[in-house]
Amino acid sequence: MPTPNHTPVPDYAAMLQVALAEARIGLSEGGIPIGAALFNRQGELISSGHNRRVQQNDPSIHGETDAFRRAGRQTSYRDLIMVTTLAPCWYCSGLVRQFGFRTVVVGESENFSGGIDWLRSIGVEIIDLASPDCITLLADYIRENPHIWNEDIGEPAP
């Protein structure tokens, strides 16, 4: 039987595992456990990163911006997939829009939904995997570190 001639479906769950591993590294460093990764359409890893607010005292490094910077200079992001353990905040949603990412895989949007509805409204494909591992990892962190979490999203202290 001939092999069907189709484009393979990207293995989003496997991609999320890379972002989740980054989040866990962040936690082990004493940081906020949010990770991200960029892949091409062939499923090859381009870069990965994690939130480094606590570790580097740098509020600009969210998981998504860390993965983005580590990918280096690219001429186009149209065919790259942004994978993140948590729905991107407005800052990172703006990054997605400005640089023309067309697909964003989010581990979860239960702890925080950020700008995903806005991204959907402008035609960005959002794949929400509703991962219990991602939900639990961040929910536990937020419960134990509410001030750091609120600082990370620019909210007043709880």
Next chain:
Amino acid sequence: MPTPNHTPVPDYAAMLQVALAEARIGLSEGGIPIGAALFNRQGELISSGHNRRVQQNDPSIHGETDAFRRAGRQTSYRDLIMVTTLAPCWYCSGLVRQFGFRTVVVGESENFSGGIDWLRSIGVEIIDLASPDCITLLADYIRENPHIWNEDIGEPAP
């Protein structure tokens, strides 16, 4: 005669000079001439920075994100003023929204208007100084470096 009891108007033009000096430093380093600075409501400089895409091969460092990171961790941005030589792109507009800046001073929006209408629509005060110095500095750069400029805003090469 008693001194009138009023809040002094911030000197936005003087603030812009700090951002413009950063833009010129960027140009002298061989980079894209866009600079930014954060001030408090008393007019005190908190931080400043400039685009470092070329210098550090880092696409995540726009003028605004550089000034933001150099301000370090802050618990609130409500009373800080973001000053930038150019209207913020979507990425930097998302930063403004997520972290709750209420006032953004832009040197110009002629070369690029980014997300300023969106920011206005959500209640952010945008003060556009339409500075000829800012317009000329960036327009000259774009004319001589169209590919780098397009890369910086995620557009296809011209």
